[in-house]
Amino acid sequence: MPSASLGPHDRESFFAAQRRNRRATWRLTALCVLTALAMGIPLTLVLTPLFYAGTLVAADVVTYFRPLPPEFWAAMKDLSQLAVRVGDYFFHNKPLDPQLLAGGLTVLLLPGMAMALALWMAMLALFRRAGVGGALTTVNAREPSPHDLREMRLANAVQEMAIASGLPAPQVMLVDSPGANAAAIGTSPEDARIVVSRRLLDDLDREQMQALLAHLIGSVGNGDLGIAFAVTSVFETCGLLGTLINAPFGPQARGTLWRIVRYAFARRANGSAAEAEAIAALLTGDLDLQSDDIGRFFDTDARRGPIHKFLTFVLLPVFFTNAAIKFTLWFFLTAFLGPCMALLWRSRRYLADASAVQFTRSPDALAGALRNLTQDTTAIPGGIWASHLFVVSPGRDSSVPQDKPTAEQMRLVVGAWAESSSGGSVKSAYTTGDYVRCCAELIATQRAAVAGDPAALARMTAFHRTISTLVPGPIAQRLPDPTDLTAALRGDAAAIARLQSQQRELGRHHQGVQKRTGFQAESMVSFHPPLKRRLRRLERMGAHVDWGAIRKWSSTKVIGTAIGFLILAPLVLAAGALMLLVVAVMIMLNLLFLALWLFAIHAVFGLLGHG
């Protein structure tokens, strides 16, 4: 029977926590808007000249075929004179009528801002019906089976929490994955779905599972799906800007644009949500400072024909504009807008935690569930990109010490691997170097097995047979399952996704590097709140947290961190100022290049016109 209700003191606590978090959301939203506006200014300074340059080139082309009315050229001349006067006002401090100044600034800044805003609206309208978390729907999700007791408990727990919250019960889907995690996906409270991994049902007891579901249903009820969608759309817009600039130069960007167009006109189908997320992943991938279409186009090492070289010379300013946009976007996203949105998302997580406490009236349950989850692997295949939707971060949480494989487990793994190779001998003593090498060999063999090598597949099967009997627990779950391998060879997308995530997990363990995925790559601050802070807030609401295993702040650590910050802060500020300077210089050079380019084209057309 459920426990008796708590007294008024505790009840006030979680309501107060909710109020606090809602106010924090408003503050952080305002901060995000301000940051976005601030980011808009350098972006506009890069985009607007491009816009005007494009207009002028188009005008020149049109004039060549049919002369434009002289009012057009007079207007252009007036505009350029206005721009010069605004420039004089800023750089040479010449006096200027404030009305003229305002008008000048509007003309200079507006096109870029309008373009960015229009793109954002387009992204919102286009992807709204897909919502968030679409990729998770393709990963072998199934209904809870009515014969499995644990799965029935899950279904019942969802219904109970829906009653406690007064919301419609979302559809529950189970994923058979090695990681233990859960997420809420969809567009709105009526349309929401909850994806739970089967492993979670084994790791948590009924109360803890109930608390986790209360967190997810609470977050759905608080409108977090809409907020997640808005955050996604901002990232998508930034990526789209880069893609549009890249489009004339290469197939990759054009492919992305084509997918967007196809998605816009496709009939609503089951795969549309997954497709939407794939597009979003592609767009955000463009934000990385890696080689893209333009980079490849302008690659001086490659051998190209003379026409290509001529085109390279003519289109150089666009290359520079692209570089300027990319750098501006990357810097402002990673340093300012990304962290602001991450903090906003964190406040929603805290709010969902407080909602969970309200529904279950048991802060201990949620605290226990969170503790249990972070002890184990939490990655769900297919959920890598939208990792911010999960209850617990799918990566490693650095605030809590992770269980590494013990020496005994490492020995077993290496021994089993040596056994699985035909004619391999089993040594009694292994070093850490052996384990590392073994992991590397495992990854290579698995890749070969997926590619279709029968010998590799046989070895993986033998290895898995040996290891699953010897080593239960987190190690065994990280290793690939031969049934998955055979399914992947047949083309089963879910099996392939599972294998890929396991490969990444093994590689990560082998390298010891915590990789940021999806959104997290675009922000210095993680979208997931650290476990320690969540537990501390739950403690304030009445949970009993055992801090023994988790390191608490010691005085030496505090002093050390403070000194570190004092030393680093000026360096970081200097680096930031330097970056801003670089951005400004790039914008200036961009303007210069564009002006020269325009002048040259205008002169060419003038000659053509007269000749």
Added chain:
Amino acid sequence: MGVSYGVPAVAIAALLVVAIGVLYNGLVARRNRVHTAWADIDVQLRRRHDLVPNLVESARGYMAHERQTLEAVTQARAQAISAGANVPARASAEMLLAGAIGNLFVVAERYPVLRATENMLLLQEQLTSTENRITFARQHYNDTVLEYNTAVASFPRNLFAKAFGFSSAAMFAAEEHDRGVPQADLKS
């Protein structure tokens, strides 16, 4: 001279009407949520009624000698259904039913074969879930009552709430304790 005072006065009056309308709608929405939450408790109680026959049938095959226990459950269920909308009779009948079901599971402990059957395990899970749902429905009802009472009592709604007929609603726990707990006679 009347014109210069007339226009702002009309504007202010219009604003007041709109404001009162918005606040009134908020009260109406919250009161409806209270009514819905109350009806939802009933839904969960009826769900328990529906699960009982299945439970009795599953147990009957194994617990042939426990006729009285099974009869008590069936009778309590009939009583609860017949009580209908009569709140005090219904409340005591539901508590009787809860007690009878609990008694049945206590007796079933003595039949390990019965306890282990998949059907029985699932049924037990369903009944545990139903008890939870009833509790959470009451908890949700109390939450909506809290929200409604706060809205009725706080400024500026308290100025006109009484005039429009909004009064505080009662929480669930208070009602049950007022009625007193009847002693159940399961041997009848």
